[in-house]
Amino acid sequence: MAAKPGSVPTTYSPNLAQKTRPPIFKDNDLDWVRPDGRGFHQCRPAFFRTGAVNSASGSAYAELGNTKVIVSVFGPRESKKAMMYSDTGRLNCNVSHTTFATPVRGQGLDHKEFSSMLHKALEGAIMLETFPKTTVDVFALVLESGGSDLPVVISCASLALADAGIMMYDLVAAVSVACLGKNLVIDPILEEESYQDGSLLLACMPSRNEVTQLTFTGEWSTPDINEAMQLCLDACSKLGKVMRTCLKEAASASQE
Amino acid sequence: MAKPIPKVGSRRSGRSSARKSARRIPKGVIHVQASFNNTIVTVTDVRGRVISWSSAGTCGFKVSLRKKSVNPFPLNTCSGFCCTPKEMVGLSAGEKHFIQGGIAQDLRLDGRKRLTYRPIYVETGIIPQAHGSARVRLGATDVIASVKAELGKPSALQPDKAKIAIYVDCSPTAAPMFEGRGGEELSTELSVALERCLLGGKSGAGAGIDPTSLVVVEGKVCWDLYIDGLVISSDGNLLDALAAAIKAALSNTGIPKVDVAAEATGDEQPEVNISDEEFLQFDTTGIPVIVTLTKVGKHYIVDATSEEESQMSSAVSISVNRKGHVCGLTKRGGAGLDPSIILDMISVAKHVSEQLINKLDSEIAAAEASEE
C-alpha cells in the first residue's frame, strides 16, 4: 500500500524536456523585459493583512507576486528557564519554509540563515527594554517562495509585531535589489535571483531613516552601491506607507 | 617551518596579569598602571574579580561588597561575534567607560589608533593532510583554515562551475560557551558571512575564487573545494581573521593536475588520472579581505578586541578586493545606521583594506618562503 514511512521510494520531479532554459537576458543587452513585465525599478504590488492567525498575539500575512509569507508573534511571554536573567527583553526569530514553497519539493526545514538575518533586522527597531525578563517569539512560515523571500519576511514580521502591540521605534521595511549584468533590478523574482550577479538587501526604518540590516553579495562599485541603496531606500519608504495604511485600516475596522 | 617562540607569558603582561595573578594573592589588591597619558586604577578582590576600575585617578568604590559573594569566581566570558551589547558580563561600568573614552580619544586600550590592526602573524602549510592550510593570529585571536579538494560532479544547473563550500567551526577551547552545540549558532553565522563575502553572487560574478577554473570536464568532473575554518582562540574580529586565513590557505593550496584518460560518452563518468607531481596553484590576488568596522559611540574602529566588541552598537563587515570593489557586506548589531554613515564606512573600509591587503600579502609571502 501507499505511504509507508521509511520505505518511501526515491522520487524525482519531472523536468522540462529541454535541458537548460535560455537565460532570461543576454549580457550587455540593456532593453530586455523582466519575466513579469515590470520596469526595472518597479516593485511588485504588495498586499498586507494583519491578524491572519487568531491564536497568536499578533500576526500578518504578506503577498508580493508569488511570494506568500505568514508571520506570527507570540508574547511577550516568560523566557525559557535555562535563560539567565536579563533586564531587557529577548527576541527569538524562526523562519521555515513549507515543503511545497519551492519549485522542487524541499524538506520544510528551518532556515537558520534567514532566522538570524530576521533577528538582526528587527532587534534594532524593537524597544526591548519595555519587556524585561520575557521573550517575544517571531515565527515566520514561507508558504510560497517567489523571490525576495527574506525582505518580505522582514516587512511582514514588523507588521506582525505592530499587530501584537510590541513597542517599536518604527516599522521595518525591507527591499532587495539584484544586479543583472549592468542593470539594477528591484524586488527580483525567483528566476531573476538565480541569474543575479550580485544582490543587496536593505532593511530600514523609513521615518527614522535608519538602516537596520544591510547585506551585499557579488562585486559592487561605489556608484552602483549609491544607486542601489538609494533605490532601496525609496522603495522602503513607499513600502512603509503601504504597511502603515494596512495597520490603520485594521485599527479602524476593529473600532467599528 | 618557522614556529614562533613560545609566547609564554606574553599574555600575562598588561591588564590580564592583574586578573590572573590576583588569584594567588590572598588579599585585596589595588593595581595602578600608568599607560600613555592615562592612569588606570584597578581594584580587585582576592579572587581576582575587578571591584572597580577607573581612569585618571577617579577610583570609586561604588560597587557594593555584597556583590562579591554572589560570584565567587571571575567570570570567564567571551563576547563572541554575535555578542550583543550589554549582554557581556564581567566588565564593570568603569571598564566600559574607559574603553569608550579611549576610542573617543583615538587611543585604544592596547595603544592602537582607531583604524590600526593588531599585528598579523601568518603560518602556512600547518596541516599536511590538507591541500592547503594556514593559521592566522591577530592579537589573541587565533584561527586555522584548511582547503581540501575532492573530485566531484558539477550540478546540472551550472555545469561549468565547481562547488565551493565554507564551513566554520568554533572550538570549545576558544570559549566554554562553544561547548557542545553552543558554538553552532556562531559557526553558521560566520560561515554564511564568509560565503557571502568571498564567493560572490549567485552567478559567480565577483567571486574571489573562480569556480570555472576548477572544472576538469564541463558537466562531468570538477574539483569541489571544501574550506574549513576553526576558531582556536577568540579575542574579537573573528571574521577578518578567518577571511585572512582562508586567503592564506588558498594561496598555499596546490591542487593536483588531472588528466582525462578516456573521453567518455553519454552519461558515463570519464576516467581521470590524478598527477602526483604537477600542482595547480590559485591566483589569489582577486580574493578580497574583510574589514569589520565596529561602531562604538560615535566612532568606528577596526579589528576590535572582544572587550571592545562588547561595547559596540553595530558593526559592518565589508569585503573589499584589490581593485577597491566591494564584494560583500554584512551588518550586525542591533542599532540602526544612517545610510550616509554606511557609505562613509564603506569608503573608510576601502582605504583600510589597501593597507591590509599589502600587509597580508607580504606576510603570506614570508610564511610561504619560510615554509620552503
Added chain:
Amino acid sequence: MSKTEYVSPEGLRLDGRRPMEMRQLRAEIGTVAKANGSAVFEMGNTKVIAAVYGPREVQNRSQLINDHALVRCEYSMANFSTGDRMRKPKGDRRSTEISLVIRQTMEACILTHLMPRSQIDIFVQVLQADGGTRSACINAATLALADAGIPMRDIVTSCSAGYLNSTPLLDLNYIEDSAGGPDVTVGILPKLDKVTLLQMDAKLPVDIFENVMGLAVEGCKAIANYIREVLLENTKQLEFRRGL
C-alpha cells in the same frame, strides 16, 4: 588481516622509526590567550590543543558538588584533522567515549577537594589525527592544567604501544593503529609510579602484554621527562618576564 610488513627485516617501521622509538614530541604552553591554561601537544603528526577554564562557578547548579570540584571534558575533532574530510556531528560515540576517558584520568590526579563547589572545564581539540590521539589529548590536558595552576597530585602522561609482526612497537601511528593488532594505551602518574589509565583492545598473551605495557610505561616516563622540561622552561620564562 593483510600481510603488510609493519616492521622491515632491518628492524625499521613504516615511518623509519625503530620499534622502541617514539615520534618527535613538541609542546607549547599558553596558545589560547583567553583560557586559564592551554597547551599544544604534538606527537609526530598528531597535534592536539587543550584549554582549561576554571576553577570557576558551576554553570549548571544541579551539577554542583559540595565537597569537591566538578571536572568536565569535551573532546572534538576538527573537520580537517583526518585524511578524509568529513563533517561529524558533535558528540558522536567515539568522542563521548574519549571525553569520558580524559575526564576520568584527569579527575584522578586533580586535587578536587581543594576546590569545592567549583567547576573545571577541559576542552581538547584535535587538529591533526595520526594515531595516539587519546594519549596526546591526555598529555596536552596535563600541560594545560599545569598552566592554569590547578593543583594536581602529579602530572599524568600517556603513551600507547602495540604488537605487530611479533614485535612490540612504541607510539603507534595511524597506519599501525588501524592494522588491527593489539593497542595498549597507558596513563601513569610518573612520580608516584602508578597507572591511572589502561586500555587495550584485541587479545594478547599475558607475558607479551606485560612486555608491551612495560614499553608503554617507559614511553610515558619519557614523555613525563619532556613535559617537566617544558614546564620548567615555561616557569623560567615567566620568572624572566616578571623581572624576578
Added chain:
Amino acid sequence: MGLPNASGDLSTEVEVDAFRRLFPLRFFEKHLLESIRPDARPLGRARDTTIALGAVASANGSALAKIGSTTMLAAIKMEVMAPSIEIPDEGCIAIDFHMPPICSPIVRPGRPAEAAPVVAKQLSDTILSSGMINLKELSLVSGKAAWMAYLDIYCLDADGALFDAALLAAVAAFSHLEIPVVSLNDDGKIVLSEEQGLSDREPVNKEKRKVNLGSIPFSLTCILHKNYILADPTAEEESIMETSVTVVLDSSSQLVSLYKPGGAVLAYTSAIQDCIALTRQRVKELQKILEEAISGMEVD
C-alpha cells in the same frame, strides 16, 4: 458573551473574562445549561467554513480550508517514482501533517507538537482507506513509472478540530489537483511535455489530467461532556473538556472511520449515534461548500 451570569458565590463579583479564566469548566457548564456556547453557537452547529482552491501556485494542487479560525493549507506536489515490483501499476500517496510554530503558542521551533503525528496518521489512514483515490490512476507506465503524490498539510492557525479542517483541506486539494502532462524520454525518465504539444513525443497521460475522486470522506469532531454533545469544538473547548469523538463519513453517508481516543466520558451507543447524525448533516454542508468552491474555480 453577553450572557448574564447566574447567581453564584463568586461569579456575581468577578467580571466575565476573569470568571472564564478562573473557572473555565463552570463557565462552560453555565452556558451549556442555556444550550448555547460562548461564541453564540448552538451545541450542534459547526463554525463557518470556507474553502479556497489554488492557494499555492508552485504546487500541482492546493487548497486553503478554514473552519472558524482553524486554518489549514494543503498542497500536493506530484513527483515520479519507480513503482514497487509487487504492485507495478499503482502510484503512491505520501501524506504529512505539519504544525509549524506559527500556528499555536504551544508549538516552539525544534519541538514538534504532540498532536501533529497523531493527526498525520489519522489523515493517511482515512484518506487511504476511504478509497477516495484509486491508486491505479496514478500509474504512468506500468512497472516503470508512477506518480508519487506528496500531500503536505500545514496548520496555519490551530483553534480546535484540527483533523476536520486538515481532512477538508486535503480533500479540496485533491479536487483541485491537476496532473501535468508528461512523456517518456530516451533514458526512460519522465519529462514534462510542453503545453502546446511542441514535444515530438506522445504524452503518456493525456487523458488523466484529473484524478477521479470516489467517495469523498468528510469528518466532524464532537466533544462529549456529561450529556451534552458539542460539535466542532474550539481549542478552548477541547482543552477544558477532554472526551472527543471523530466521525468520518463519505459522501454516500457510509461510515469510514470513528475515533474515540479515551477521555473521561464513557460514550453510550446513543451518544455515538447522535454524533453520527450530526456528522451526516455536516457532510451535506461540507459537500455543498466544496462544490461551490470547485464551481467558483471553473468560472475563473
